[in-house]
Amino acid sequence: MNNNSKVLALKYRPQTFDDLIGQEVVAETITNSIKADKIPNAYLFTGIRGIGKTTTARIVAKALNCSNGIDNLCKENFCESCKSISESSHIDVLEMDAASKTGVDDVRDLIEFSRYGPTSAKYKIFIIDEVHMLSKQAFNALLKTLEEPPEYLKFIFATTEIKKIPITVVSRCQRFDLSRIKSSELLEFIKKIKDQENGKITDDALKLIVKISEGSVRDSLSLLDRALLSLDEGKELDLNSAQKIFGYFDKSQLIDLFELILKGEETKVISIYRKIYDQGVEPKVFINDFLELLYYFKNINSLTLESTNFSLNDEEFSKIKNLSNQIDSEVLILFWQFAISSLEEIDIVSNQHLSIEMLLIRLMHLSSVKSENKIENVETHLKSENFVKNTETELTSKTINQIKNVAQEEKIKPEVKTEIKAENKININAFEDLIEICSKKKEIKLKYELEKNVNLVKFEKNRIEISFNESLDKDFVKDLSSKLFEWTGERWIITFSKLKGQMSVKDKQKTVKKQLIDEMKNLEIFKSVIDKFPDAELIDVNSNKDGVDND
Known part of the structure; x- marks a missing residue:
């Protein structure tokens, strides 16, 4: 051959x-x-x-x-x-x-x-x-x-x-x-081959090939072969042409659509989506790209342009970064849940295109959620649209429960008494009170999470704002909300903050212990012990609270 x-x-x-x-x-x-x-x-x-x-x-x-x-x-x-x-x-x-x-x-x-x-x-x-x-x-x-x-x-x-x-x-x-090939390395490889084949393809089009190939050299070469064969003599293949050839659409269209969703401009949103649909983009591909965009909006401050694997160009990266500062995390989380549930929904709808349009309309109703009060209204909105039914599917139940976790509006089962006698109510006025009541009620798991994995940002009446580390239990918010309602007879809102917050209780204890040890090491008695026992090490210090001299 x-x-x-x-x-x-x-x-x-x-x-x-x-x-x-x-x-x-x-x-x-x-x-x-x-x-x-x-x-x-x-x-x-x-x-x-x-x-x-x-x-x-x-x-x-x-x-x-x-x-x-x-x-x-x-x-x-x-x-x-x-x-x-x-x-x-x-x-x-x-x-x-x-x-x-x-x-x-x-x-x-x-x-x-x-x-x-x-x-x-x-x-x-x-x-x-x-x-x-x-x-x-x-x-x-x-x-x-x-x-x-x-x-x-x-x-x-x-x-x-x-x-x-x-x-x-x-x-x-x-x-x-054998590992996936890095995007930058794969780009340089297919660029050399493009030059050897005398092909005229822009770098942006090559980056699209790298993205679609997902680290596979064979896939990238097959796509490059297809791109070169589609070229007319003397013409250069640009990003727009490559997107049409490979069935991908311009990410900037999706960013514009996302911005219009936040503004609630329904006519323009539907118009942009229909243009994307007319380009031959499959509904599932659209939702997956939408989920990818949500990820970038949520984590853009911890990402670099290179880490997006050429999914975004410089302009798109900057635009997402600017917009992300204007969007609350709660909104992005709600959007994510609705988009995930729509992936299952489109498999049971005969016209998938209509299902995506309804998804976008639902997201516009959620886009104004920027405060706790508004988040509570989301659940009311969900109820009004009959999302919660006795005959709902398992998937919908999971999605609604997750939205309730964000809104802190967990329902109490009918058989549970919703009124708590005044004499049994507990007043919780500070974070320390909350930890103490967890200890008294033998809620050891909650106490552990509060002391070890939670950083307090703000504590107010019926509202706690926290940050947390990666070890926090995924059911923490749901469990704490339920117990707070049970103990106080009132609903509490627990929100996650981007602020670092105070040091955790356990970290505070470690810091105090370290300070005591450092202070003890400066004392003459410690120095004299070290002189006699050079291998000795000070591990812990017990303060003498009663002031009794035990020497």
């Missing part, structure tokens, strides 16, 4: 370790093991599609059998052994697709064939692709040979689903996890 007639994924397939991108550690480890003559019985390559598992397997086969040795591995003018391995025609290097040969009989034939030494090479090598497709019996038949093969026999396995391979097989292999 003429090399120019090959698809790019085959034409530019790496032939040596130096050609591999993004797998430098794997290449170096294998090269060192061959040089040191510590070659494992079997290699196991795992990772997502299109990152070089089968390609690396062939390169390893070349490295083991190259006529020039590992130090002078063929790079341009291939020896007979390397050439035949590249063309999958080497008599001693057998490639087998486990997807089509899954049975125990196929493995038995393989084992029988392995009894004979190599004909022309140093090693006889079996490359088994998609090895996870082998049957349980086939794996069992392979075990003994895999553990103690003849010195001339080596196995190389490749798989995308490592969990489907028995642990007894994995333990007999030297495993290598």
